[in-house]
Amino acid sequence: MNVSRRKFIKSMALNSAAATAASLFPGISFGAWKRIDQPSGMIHWQKTPCRFCGTGCGLLVGVSGDRAVAVKGDPNCTVNKGLCCVKGYHSVQILYAEDRIKDALVRKNGKLVKVPIREALDLVAEKMKETIKDHGKDAVAIYGSGQWSIADGYVASKLFKGCIGTNNVEANARLCMASAVTGFMTSFGLDEPMGCYDDIDHADVFVTWGNNMAEMHPVLFSRMLANRKSKDHVRIIDFATRTTRSSQASDRSILFRPQTDLAVANAICHEIISNNRVNWDFVQKHVSFHKGKTNIGYGTEDHFAFNDKAETIDFEEYKKFLEDYTPEKVEKLSGVPAKDIKYLASLYGDPDQKVTSFWCMGMNQHTRGTWINNLVYNIHLLVGKISTPGNSPFSLTGQPSACGTVREVGTLTHKLPHGVVMNEDDRKMAADIWQVPLKNIDPKPTYHTVEMFRALDRGDIRFMWVQVTNPMVTMPNLIRYRNGALKEGRFMVVSEIYPTPTSDVADVVLPSALWIEREGFFGNSERRTQHNAEIVPPPGEAMSNTWQIIEVARRLGFEKQFPWSRETYIEDAWTEYIRFHDSPKHRMAPYKELTTRSGIQWPFVDGKETKWRYNPKYDPAAKGDDFDFYGKPDNRAWIWARPYEPAAESPDSEYPFWLNTGRVLEHWHTGSMTRRVPILHKAVPESYVEINTEDAAMMGIVNGEKVKIISRRGSVVMTASIDGRGRPPKGMVFVPFFDENHLINEVTLDAFCPISKQPDYKKCAVKLEKA
């Protein structure tokens, strides 16, 4: 092996160990570091955001010749300040696994065979035309991802919504972030967090709501631990349904029964009011009170429709609503001792403590996901702990560009890059920027993700193009949707980098350029847009997803809307896109600026980033002297009376266990990339089922034994993990979903939050049998 390359592999090995050490021991220092970490002159280092989680760490990728050979944390990126997690350090290895898809494939006589990419793109365009002619424009759909680069999502939206005229545009962020969006919209009228990661350095107390940050946002968790290490009084409270690595590193671990976070959040508010801890000055000036519909259903039936209706109430009515949520009553429902609820209320209510709440999938993948988001905002609003350094209700995002691409570009059926399809002014703006007739943009949303796959199964959708996601692993109640995709008369196009269960059902597979093989942008959890150049060339005929869509758009006759050259199309798409956000509330940084810096937070006004929104000290759009919640017509943040309602399916005598699903540190989502990195694969080679020790003893199950998990929808056999890295309470099992050989989503339920339409992957009923 080339000596220089070997030296850099050793440097990666060292970096990886140092990063792991730093996440376990914040502040750890290695005196000999500089001696070993000298870069050789043969390696060029270029900046990029990490390809994986929504933390959005800045990385420096070392390139030797045409190959990426090393990774280190970018010290200029304020997100991670030079730190990375184990996935980040191994990230360049995802480019080079042996079975990389380098050529286009078309199904002929049942088999996928190689064809020139031009031929495959011709076929895609032809099939789209044919489907629209035979079945109408709403029979074609595109399903993308929070891992789409911003330009991918932008051109997808422009082609489908603006040119073809269908709102059949969805993304897998519906499965991970939709409740966060509806939570923000209903409480503040605008999407995305008011705070930023600097809150981590300022807070005195952290409460993590159903959020295993030590594994899912490890670099942010390290920053929290570093803050605690530097100040004696800082506390971390883990509020969750199972014991995890985060619980072990926290000062207190408080467990609640699934779904009862709704009741506990209300009980905290009850306690804040009864102990007179309300920040009246803030509440009277900046808050209004509201209620919505109740008994809102679960969406398990096709064509389910729901629209909430807000009614204004006064503080007294809100207080009366909370009478059902005394800590003592809620203890019975939630299993959380009343004294712990009072303890949490005392932390939030203490005017001398700055409190940051973090959450992610635990609150979003919830049949009342919008409500629980509202309820945690309620707590912060009652005590006025918001939009100031360290006081932050902070909804973390899972994917690298769920915010940048899906939420900001609006790649969801009801959204446009600015606003929603239902609003005529928003449609006019889009028609003007896209140079399409106004009537092209349909004012009616079509299908959210679950309903889109139901429509494919029913035959209402006949053509679906999937990019950068793996729905044949991730859809809940998977068997129905896989069978649907395989039905006669369906045409599936899949843009991919490796073979997956989704490419297995494809009629055409398009080879995609991955991450640093193409220029692009991501937008992370804290409103930070990050640019990467094309750092290494893509293999074979692989091309960016953006360019694939442009090629097809031109074949469909939309050359006028997509006139850009292959050299400048990313810059051109960005420059056009940011016209949608040209106001002090959301102005984005220009292209040139983004290419030189390790990310920029919007609103970016007069050359300045905005760290805390709604606070005139920091936010150029905010007026007045203290706070300005300008997203709502009454210029106030909204507190919502939202009750506890049970889960769609709860354990019973036949199916006595809760099934909770999620992720592990080493694997990214469905594992199609990380399972091809030897060290990550070796660390967790297959999925498993965590079982409580007492439950296992009662059933005579020992560690490592095979267990069958059965629900009303399907079953899967897995290895038992007892007292492993995660420990569920009695009556619950937990399964990571990264393993395509053990499809846990054949077991899960496709119930969703009626407001956000985001499915609940954390709660359904199962039984266990020894296999």
Place this chain on the structure above:
Amino acid sequence: MPVFSYLVYPKPGEKDKLHRDLERLDFCETMPAENEDLLILVTDTPDDHTEKKLQLNLKNMSSLQSLSMTFGHTD
């Protein structure tokens, strides 16, 4: 040509001894933490046979409490 890195935990009070023991082994580079009882070990062996021998030597080291792998690469 395997390259691995590990976090190495010494037995209580034996960090310096562990550092010396590791430094004596071929194909190993160590980096002790300045402010924690922990070392980083990077191994770079020419073949699988040597790698196996090295693993055995590490296993038998009396000052070593535990090893946890953080990186692996084999050509």
